[in-house]
Amino acid sequence: xxxxxxxxxxxxxxxxxxxxxxxxxxxxxSQVLAEIERRLAQPWWRMSYAHWPAPVRLLFLIAxxxxxxxxxxxxxxxxxxxxxxxxxxxxxxxxxxxxxxxxTLAAASSVARIIPPLWIYCGLGLVxxxxxxxxxxxxxxxxxxYVNR
Amino acid sequence: MLNPKDSARPDDFAxxxxxxxxxxxxxxxxxxxxxxxxxxxxxxxFLKAWENFGQLRASPxxxxxxKTVTTNLTLNFISRYRKRWRFFSEMRRDDEEGDEIADQxxxxxxxxxxxxxxxxxxxxxxxxxxxxxxxxxxxxxxHFEDMPYDxxxxxxxxxxxxxxxxxxxxxxxxxxxxxxxxxDAEQLRN
Numbered sequence: 001x002x003x004x005x006x007x008x009x010x011x012x013x014x015x016x017x018x019x020x021x022x023x024x025x026x027x028x029x030s031q032v033l034a035e036i037e038r039r040l041a042q043p044w045w046r047m048s049y050a051h052w053p054a055p056v057r058l059l060f061l062i063a064x065x066x067x068x069x070x071x072x073x074x075x076x077x078x079x080x081x082x083x084x085x086x087x088x089x090x091x092x093x094x095x096x097x098x099x100x101x102x103x104t105l106a107a108a109s110s111v112a113r114i115i116p117p118l119w120i121y122c123g124l125g126l127v128x129x130x131x132x133x134x135x136x137x138x139x140x141x142x143x144x145x146y147v148n149r
Numbered sequence: 150m151l152n153p154k155d156s157a158r159p160d161d162f163a164x165x166x167x168x169x170x171x172x173x174x175x176x177x178x179x180x181x182x183x184x185x186x187x188x189x190x191x192x193x194x195f196l197k198a199w200e201n202f203g204q205l206r207a208s209p210x211x212x213x214x215x216k217t218v219t220t221n222l223t224l225n226f227i228s229r230y231r232k233r234w235r236f237f238s239e240m241r242r243d244d245e246e247g248d249e250i251a252d253q254x255x256x257x258x259x260x261x262x263x264x265x266x267x268x269x270x271x272x273x274x275x276x277x278x279x280x281x282x283x284x285x286x287x288x289x290x291x292h293f294e295d296m297p298y299d300x301x302x303x304x305x306x307x308x309x310x311x312x313x314x315x316x317x318x319x320x321x322x323x324x325x326x327x328x329x330x331x332x333d334a335e336q337l338r339n
Contacts, residue, residue, distance in 0.1 A: 003256040003324070015269065019269060020267060022179075
């Protein structure tokens with residue numbers, strides 16, 4: 001007669017209760033200590049930020065803040081120069097690039113005006129249906145193959 | 150984070166390690182069923198302990214911390230091989246016949262009677278390595294790490310019914326193996 005599950009659970013629970021741990025290999029301690037020695041021998045710049053000396057960490061933070069401030073200020077200068085046209089002389093490629101971008105946008109907007117709105121709505125609807133279908137197939141596959149096992 | 154350089158010397162840490170290395174290694178080896186993998190995991194655990202040694206050295210819950218880290222690292226380690234593990238877990242295997250035989254097995258009232266703790270430990274650890282991964286891991290988490298079924302299902306990302314079935318079948322197999330080993334040991338003694 002097969003053993004009832006409750007009895008098996010009690011049986012195994014009793015058998016494993018209070019077991020002494022298995023002895024670790026003798027090499028474990030020497031391996032760990034050797035790795036620690038190796039890490040201690042490393043110079044600070046090869047370690048993670050948390051292990052850097054405090055003055056170096058402070059210096060690093062100050063340098064980062066200065067760099068961020070410089071980037072923000074430089075962006076401000078560039079933007080104001082572009083707006084005032086001061087850069088036009090020094091950067092002659094900007095004007096043709098701006099012209100081609102605006103021409104592309106104008107072409108795209110005229111194409112959008114030609115297409116009937118119904119087509120656009122149908123296209124958007126098709127994209128939504130395809131997205132939902134693929135999402136549903138993915139979810140069903142996940143539940144079937146991954147979760148319910 | 151405390152810098153271990155400021156707070157400890159390797160000599161202090163060696164004593165700490167000696168106190169806990171058997172527990173850490175046992176936890177990892179029972180979960181993985183593989184000595185080499187368990188040793189790698191134990192090394193990783195103690196390197197983490199070294200990083201936090203300033204707090205751990207005087208903490209009464211250092212053992213609990215190590216146990217939790219070992220369990221988590223071992224589960225992470227196993228999840229790296231998850232696809233392969235699941236593949237084997239889901240395959241219809243020849244050893245499922247073993248499950249059916251174990252399901253029909255009539256267990257004795259007591260397993261391994263008359264053996265001391267060290268002898269029992271040896272036989273149980275050996276029998277655990279014979280279990281398939283998908284049965285050993287949840288069984289060890291339940292019986293050795295006191296993890297409830299739902300937590301095991303969540304951590305292993307498998308369904309609760311599957312966890313219960315795997316543990317039940319693992320118990321039956323383990324009991325069958327231990328019953329035969331116990332008889333052998335008794336016969337040897339007599």
